[in-house]
Amino acid sequence: MLPFDSLVRSTILAMTPYSCARDEFKGREASVFLDANENPYNMPFNRYPDPLQEELKGKLSTIKGVPAKNIFLGNGSDEAIDLVFRIFCEPRLDNVVAIAPTYGMYSVCAEINDVEYRAVPLNNDFTLNADRLLAATDEHTKVIWLCSPNNPTGNALDRKEIERVLTAFQGIVVIDEAYSDFNDLRPFRHDLDRFPNIIVLNTFSKLWASAAIRLGMAFASEDIIALFNKIKYPYNINQLTQQQALKMLDELQRINQWRMTLLNERRNLLPAFAELPICRAVYPTDANFFLARMTDANSIYHYLVDHGIVVRNRSRVQLCGNCLRITIGTPQENNALLGALRQYK
Ligand SMILES: *Cc1c(COP(=O)(O)O)cnc(C)c1O
Numbered sequence: 001m002l003p004f005d006s007l008v009r010s011t012i013l014a015m016t017p018y019s020c021a022r023d024e025f026k027g028r029e030a031s032v033f034l035d036a037n038e039n040p041y042n043m044p045f046n047r048y049p050d051p052l053q054e055e056l057k058g059k060l061s062t063i064k065g066v067p068a069k070n071i072f073l074g075n076g077s078d079e080a081i082d083l084v085f086r087i088f089c090e091p092r093l094d095n096v097v098a099i100a101p102t103y104g105m106y107s108v109c110a111e112i113n114d115v116e117y118r119a120v121p122l123n124n125d126f127t128l129n130a131d132r133l134l135a136a137t138d139e140h141t142k143v144i145w146l147c148s149p150n151n152p153t154g155n156a157l158d159r160k161e162i163e164r165v166l167t168a169f170q171g172i173v174v175i176d177e178a179y180s181d182f183n184d185l186r187p188f189r190h191d192l193d194r195f196p197n198i199i200v201l202n203t204f205s206k207l208w209a210s211a212a213i214r215l216g217m218a219f220a221s222e223d224i225i226a227l228f229n230k231i232k233y234p235y236n237i238n239q240l241t242q243q244q245a246l247k248m249l250d251e252l253q254r255i256n257q258w259r260m261t262l263l264n265e266r267r268n269l270l271p272a273f274a275e276l277p278i279c280r281a282v283y284p285t286d287a288n289f290f291l292a293r294m295t296d297a298n299s300i301y302h303y304l305v306d307h308g309i310v311v312r313n314r315s316r317v318q319l320c321g322n323c324l325r326i327t328i329g330t331p332q333e334n335n336a337l338l339g340a341l342r343q344y345k
Contacts, residue, residue, distance in 0.1 A: 072225050151179070274292075289328060290328075298313065309337055
């Protein structure tokens with residue numbers, strides 16, 4: 001990995017972060033808070049929330065097996081994605097390299113930040129070719145974006161190929177593991193010590209069934225976490241979100257039950273879906289969704305909408321011609337989908 005001074009934007013390295021009242025007073029207990037111009041009435045919503053979410057990170061640390069000092073929490077993974085560009089990429093000068101097809105937010109954030117985005121196609125079977133990815137990098141490539149299991153293809157990328165990228169590339173590698181709870185592969189968040197240049201993303205939006213509260217996680221070295229904390233909005237995770245997240249973390253049994261139900265549904269739905277005459281291929285999945293190649297994705301998509309069922313039409317995405325991306329739902333929802341498609345003419 002390159003030294004930090006050459007990886008991080010010089011303005012970000014040099015700047016002084018905003019110092020908020022809750023940063024300045026820390027440690028000892030106090031009972032009278034006259035430091036933040038808050039209104040003393042309307043407890044508990046009158047107080048600014050913990051800017052570093054220490055209680056939440058403490059609990060997450062145990063569940064995820066990552067020390068709290070290696071965790072950043074963002075307003076969805078989307079915040080962490082945007083911050084990566086703002087920390088490392090000099091607009092109009094630096095570039096990033098990413099697999100294609102993949103999650104759309106990486107290229108959107110690149111564009112917003114005026115950073116060149118180099119999309120490198122996966123193989124036709126959606127596997128990763130590390131060499132092709134590395135060949136697209138140059139001395140201005142600061143970040144490589146990987147997503148595993150990948151959205152919208154559903155497959156996890158081969159660990160050996162990912163490790164080749166991690167060891168050969170001198171910059172930052174983001175591995176978005178939003179769907180790692182839906183397979184038994186070893187998540188990269190356990191390898192922060194081996195690979196100091198990785199940033200691993202997780203989210204509350206998928207298995208933890210909390211997309212509404214907007215909470216994403218980034219796992220990385222202490223140095224990288226310090227940069228995230230330096231430039232984030234001071235109170236980026238609101239109090240309601242922190243409270244609700246803590247509540248969810250007390251419900252791990254329920255969450256694991258959902259996981260087993262969804263994996264069981266996935267096991268049943270895939271072969272049944274593959275047997276539909278209008279389905280050409282169902283691609284292997286390690287996530288809570290799958291990609292299917294259809295005879296005519298556009299008309300099947302609209303047919304389903306007419307029957308009150310919404311799937312994701314990915315047919316205009318690179319390598320995904322005539323493909324629909326389908327989320328695993330409840331048994332009833334999955335049956336409704338199959339029932340409707342069996343009637344399709
Ligand atoms: C759904 C998803 C996320 C989650 O984003 P949030 O902002 O945390 O809701 C992140 N990455 C990928 C690849 C996803 O598909």
